[in-house]
Amino acid sequence: MVSKKIIAIVVVIAVLAVGVGVWANGSASTDDSLNGQEVNLAAAASLKNVFDEKLIPMFEEKYPGVKVTPTYASSGDLQKQIENGLDADVFMSAGNKQMNKLVNESLIDNSTNIQFLENKVVLIVPKDSDLNISSFEDLKNVDGNIAMGDPSSVPAGQYGKEVLTNLGVWDSVESKLSLGTDVTAVLNQVAQGSAECGIVYSTDAKSNDDVKVVCEAPDDALKTPVIYPVAELKNSEHQDATQKFMEFLKSKEAKDVFVEYGFTIHE
Known part of the structure; x- marks a missing residue:
């Protein structure tokens, strides 16, 4: 008959193995302070596929307590919605014009504003x-x-x-x-x-x-590359989760997905 001591040792080893597996794979965060938080993403319509199919599921798997709620539309429409009070934590535009307008209106935390992707x-x-x-x-x-x-x-x-x-x-x-x-x-x-x-x-x-x-389109037909900037909203009510989401977007794993979907990372 197997002794209770041996059973206890087996249980401890199993628990440790699971813990090491999670740590090694980096599949989930243990940051309980994020539980119940959400990230409201306002993103250009051309980003819908990459976010819905890959990036949002990846982020929510990494941070199981956080929910990402996206709103997709033209960047101009999103700009107007944000000006009119859209509950957004992150804005990712398909052009600098719309982002700069919100920066000038003090709606964007400009310290987080980066030139992120390129398109053709x-x-x-x-x-x-x-x-x-x-x-x-x-x-x-x-x-x-x-x-x-x-x-x-x-x-x-x-x-x-x-x-x-x-x-x-x-x-x-x-x-x-x-x-x-x-x-x-x-x-x-x-x-x-x-x-x-x-x-x-x-x-x-x-x-x-x-x-x-x-x-x-020929390169000389455009004055500037097609740039997608991304930034946090200044009055975000979910700053901890929003910062984690921004960190995730800038990670190699997320950048690789953007490239997979045909974008170029702006360096």
Whole structure:
């Protein structure tokens, strides 16, 4: 018969093994002070897939007591929502214009504001399209709708307008534009065939098998790279969890996921 002493030793060894396994894998935090906290994330629509599919589940596994609640929209819409009192702890924009506006209004903790990711502007068509275009300049010959984000509020639209203007074709395509409220809407127009072609980010094109990339915007057609800044809101009510989330985004494991989804880490 197995003695109680031997049983006790086996139990202790098992507990220690589990503890070492958790420590080695880094799968969960034991910081109980974070339990019950949440992080309200306001992020550009082009970030939805990477956050929903990978990064939020990874963070919540690492910190089981913390819940991340995302709000996705165009960066311009998110800027306005934050100005109007949206409960947000972290803002990740697809352009500096919107972030800088909030900084100037003292809504952002500018000490946390970093230039984080880069993206590319691309021209897409439905996957089965036989449209004969190979460059942004060819858009002047398109008869149907050209989908693009609204330049007044959508960074992808602002970049798209800059590309078309610098390439000298804006005036000839403006009347053909079908303006979307965010890049997801533009992507769907092209994927569903309601637009002949569209202008989105390369990461958006990569996320949808119903579209194909015609070309990438020439580097000299944009004054600055497509930058995604990220920062904490100044009046965050969940500062401990928010700081952990920001640390997580800057970790190698999170950066590797962004790269997997087609982003470039801005150095």
